[in-house]
Amino acid sequence: MAIILGINAYHAGASAALLIDGKPVAAIAEERLNRVKYYANFPALAVRKCLQMGGVSFKDIDYVAVGRDASANRAKKVEYMLKHPTKLLNLVSIKKSRSALDDLRSQFAEKCGVDPDELRFKQINVEHHLAHIASAYFISPWEKSAGFSMDGSGDFVTCMLANCEGNKIDVKNRIYVPHSLGSLYTMVCKFIGYGTYGDEGKVMGLAPYGEDTYAEQFEDMVLMTEDGFELNPKYFLPFGANQGMTITEKGSMIIHRHHSDLMNQLFGEPRDPRSEIQKRDMDLSYGLQHLFEKGYMHMLNVLHRMVPDERVAMAGGAVLNSVANGKLFDQTPFRETVIQPASGDEGLALGAALYVSHVMLDQQQRYEMVDSYMGPEYSDAEIKETLDKKGISYERLDRDAMLRVTVDEIEKGSVVGWFQGRMEWGPRALGNRSILANPTLDNMKDILNARIKRREWFRPFAPSVLAERQAEIFEHSHPSPFMMHVYKIRPEWRERLVAVNHVDNTGRLQTVSREENALYYDLIKLFGEKTGVPVILNTSFNENEPIVCSPDEGAECFLRTKMDVLVIGPFVCRKPEAIPAV
Ligand SMILES: [Fe+2]
Secondary structure (H helix, E strand, O other): OOEEEEEEOOOOOOEEEEEEOOEEEEEEEOHHHHOOOOOOOOOHHHHHHHHHHHOOOHHHOOEEEEOOOOOOOHHHHHHHHHHOHHHHHHHHHHHHHHHHHHOHHHHHHHHHOOOHHHOOOEEEEOOHHHHHHHHHHOOOOOOEEEEEEEEEEEOOEEEEEEEEEOOEEEEEEEEEOOOOHHHHHHHHHHHOOOOOOOOHHHHHHHHHHOOOOOHHHHHHHEEEEOOEEEEOHHHEOOOOOOOOEEEOOOOOEEEOOOEOHHHHHHHOOOOOOOOOOOHHHHHHHHHHHHHHHHHHHHHHHHHHHHOOOOEEEEEOHHHHOHHHHHHHHHHOOOOEEEEOOOOOHHHHHHHHHHHHHHHHOOOOOOOOOOOOEOOOOOOHHHHHHHHHHHOOOEEEOOHHHHHHHHHHHHHOOOOEEEEOOOOEOOOOOOOOEEEEEOOOOOOHHHHHHHHHHOOOOOOOOEEEEEHHHHHHHEOOOOOOOOOOEEEEEOHHHHOOOOOOOOOOOEEEEEEEOOOOOHHHHHHHHHHHHHHOOOEEEEEEOOOOOOOOOOHHHHHHHHHHOOOOEEEEOOEEEEOHHHOOOO
């Protein structure tokens, strides 16, 4: 029996994942526990929580797999640093975190309060993008597929193409820093006032409001080559191996300026994040997304030439671009995707652990990831205790009654906090830590924004749809269980699905099958039977914070915001003023 703990540490999205005999049993990002978004230091709480969920202790760990290998691609790094001596400073901070990782035993002792003599694990470092690809391929049911990873950068690589077969990942091509479509995206996002780590998704939502005004300038930013691409250095400041980002004392990420003065000459001053969005910013978003898609499809087509398979396993921060994912079936020969739900760097913990299990220890049995519910869950008794402590009144209902009441509330326009079972792994709420609403009400988007989410006006809300009804409502039938594809909504459904139909008539859907989440499936089915619409609006359960994890955080969010109803386990809670007369 092998116990493998995977970690991503001293890097954005610090996280931990646990495999027992090759089977993923627990995975969680540190941000959900310490409440610091994209926390980038040591995942001490996540490690503890994973061990607790798996029922094992520190001394049981055989291997610690780290999704980072500083010795990988060293020659390329040295070559780059010699060309850009000002970037040598970056190496200091990178070395600091590297030496902490080199001394993992004392990190565990210090941060988790364990006796280092108890620890007998062997540490294995896995190159960043190999961990990304492993996180997708080894959760697929496939014995063979293409493997694709793309992000800002990791271990000096920005994109990796691979052939995956059996327990092997054979790298076919790497693109190195500074040529990065992920960093290009980050650069333009910061230029138009979205400079917080993880803001790229917001700009993806803004893009369809823009027009193709800057086609020529964007065309000049990236040169597509036979088997890769190159950024035009005129537009960028050299940003070195740390991606032009640093980590604060509190463990948050700071993104530094990436754009050159030429950007200011061409487009004017960068937008102040507090100012209104102008047409220029929308047009820049449009140009950026368009160029990104072009580069993304180019690399996928290069991959298909090298690995002529119809299936591709994908991960990496850039793979969260669900708009591009929705188009790849039309623009590349790939016909099936498996995308790791935690495609950002928190997924490295799971990927590194799966790599060690399959590639290094030759684990034969594969555990397909059917759902993403790998986080903590709480008993009814624990939930009840929380509600009592907070003075929240509730009604405890059986399953059928609870579903009926929830559907009634959603139908009549209530905003419902829905907290059930194990928390999702990855950035998407997929029906266990979600806020649910009626997608057919034309004011629902504004209600959600005004009352709870306080998000930018241009960001769409997502639809969860019964898997078997997907093709009738959306123009693509390839399932998207982890909300990783954006598809066009069919014309006859656009008006009805007004609260989830984006300005370009698309939706970033979650397909829900009974096998993945029986309770959530039954809820949508019942809503469909009652209204004729087998779709529920699903947004993450939070208010400008990491998604809630514990009942305490769920209850706090319910009390703090203007959420109408909280359905937490079997308990249906209403605000005092909303208690019906009968
Ligand atoms: Fe990454």
